[in-house]
Amino acid sequence: FGLGLLRRLKTRKPPAPGTSDDWELSWCGGDDWRYAPSPKQLYRDLFKPNGQLKEPDHPLYTKWLENWVSKADGLTVDTSFLQNRFGGVYVANGKDTELFSPEGYDxxxxxxxxxxxxxxxxxxxxxxxxxxxxxxxxxxxxxxxxxxxxxxxxxxxxxxxxxxxxxxxxxxxxxxxxxxxxxxxxxxxxxxxxxxxxxxxxxxxxxxxxxxxxxxxxxxxxxxxxxxxxxxxxxxxxxxxxxxxxxxxxxxxxxxxxxxxxxxxxxxxxxxxxxxxxxGLTAMGKGLSEVLNNTLGAACN
Incomplete structure (x- = not known):
């Protein structure tokens, strides 16, 4: 998502669609998470070979990126929690029901x-x-x-x-x-x-x-x-x-x-x-089509 935003800023060419199928901050306490290191710890996190801030999925970067979700040209979410938090079009994280089918199995x-x-x-x-x-x-x-x-x-x-x-x-x-x-x-x-x-x-x-x-x-x-x-x-x-x-x-x-x-x-x-x-895939496709049609339509206007 972040790379998509950077590309759009550089080329001025949308779309930059986004997908949210999990709330990454939930793994570290959600909105209660804070990054408040001592000066020594901040130095370690920035400059040591294994410094935490060298990890691209560090919660600090995740929290910053959340503020940019609204900049996406289109957004899909797969739960009501994420939709209430970020908006977007609901697309279930569903299943290929032709592959996953009881027919042919005992x-x-x-x-x-x-x-x-x-x-x-x-x-x-x-x-x-x-x-x-x-x-x-x-x-x-x-x-x-x-x-x-x-x-x-x-x-x-x-x-x-x-x-x-x-x-x-x-x-x-x-x-x-x-x-x-x-x-x-x-x-x-x-x-x-x-x-x-x-x-x-x-x-x-x-x-x-x-x-x-x-x-x-x-x-x-x-x-x-x-x-x-x-x-x-x-x-x-x-x-x-x-x-x-x-x-x-x-x-x-x-x-x-x-x-x-x-x-x-x-x-x-x-x-x-x-x-x-x-x-199933058909139901998922309807939601994705809505997002892509809206995004591409906006890009053409």
Missing amino acids: AEVSRSRLGLSNYRVLMFPGAPRPHKGLEDVLEALEILQESDLRVVIIGGSPYDDYDDRLMKRYGKWLIKIPRQPVEKMPEMVMAAHVVVVPQRDSLTATAQFPLKLSDGMAMGKPIISTRVGDIPSILGESGYLVDPGSPQQIAEKIREIFGDWPEAEARGRMGRDRCVEHY
Whole structure:
């Protein structure tokens, strides 16, 4: 975005469109973050080989760039939080629902290939982070104590050793599958009985569109998630919602799902239909077309 603005200033030729799919400042405290170094620390940050201000994604630069978002010729956002903060046209961070489609896959076969045939699989198809609430699902399994339940994560955390810490504490309930290329992910998600997206009530989670929601919806899976940010409006009536940070409620939803599996499958199909209609590539294209048409139209006037 910053380079696009510089090019526009240099050439006087728009467009300089921008996209916001996350609130970067949320990772360091949001609007409460302050950079107030001592003179010695400022010198280190500026001139030492590993000085923090040599990092292009330092929060100070992010905060400065936020003041320039309004200068973009067009802006897309993927959550109501970001839209309220920056404006722009809403374009869901959706899914290729032709690639991610249950057609052509068999759940039992997928589970067998992954060595999961003996388990009821609660899948989180991504990298666990503290704000994603995976510990709450694992605590729910501690409450239930049903030996065939497993939480399956795919890929692990590329950022730190968080998934290793989860494995050390909850290894009884947790299975980790190596990271997969995107074209293999539909088969991976098909192996799930339930997809879990238990976001916690944090700035980071509120500002995000959880891609794991659209993974599960596109593959027609029942989904347990939380009342955080846009999640309730994304799922509509297709999901099983709980309060954030509530292992007890998650345990109750797990019982409810497996106690009435035909209803859970029906909700999964409803989620698939909803994903195709609202979060597929066609729906995303409409929003992008609006931004590009407005931007290019303004450039021609």
